[in-house]
Amino acid sequence: MSKRKKEVFKTPGEKVAVIEEFVAGPGTFIEEGDIRSKTVGYTITDVHNKLVSIYPRSGTPIFPRKGSVIVGQVVNTQDKTAIIRILSVDNRPVPGQFTGIIHISTVSSNYVRSMYEAVRPGDLIKAKVISNRNGATHLSTLGRNLGVVQAFCIRCGNRLTRRGRILGCQVCSNIEERKITVDYGKEVGGLD
């Protein structure tokens, strides 16, 4: 599980972090190497994955309903399912109170033997809500624009870089596989 640091209040355009140190999460944008806030809200820093996000101070309740596109972080992967902590719903950041589930049948149009080939804990993913059946938020990453947007090396935790259809670690040379999006590696906060 990820650890979180203290929350810091930010205004639009205010510098939050630098891209050498953090991944730009929901509610942020990148300008000249700096990660800046898109909105009035609080910084939430995920120390484990070096992810920084801005959550709005207030606003209307947001709920991941059928058809919503979410950005989330994989918290658990099993052979046939993965559990996702939802970080934003239709580009509106939510402070982690929603979780979703992906089944192996809705993760990729290619054959996937095990969920570990598609998503792993810590990965940031973009997914669509396909149902709220039985009180659970069911997600799909079928399609070119859905899937892992940022993955981390299982050996050393470094961000993985795309090398054609696979992912590589520039620190320890580890090679990994995921169901990635066409725009893998771009800023997570800039997916809208």
Ligand SMILES: [Zn+2]
């Ligand atoms: Zn590595």
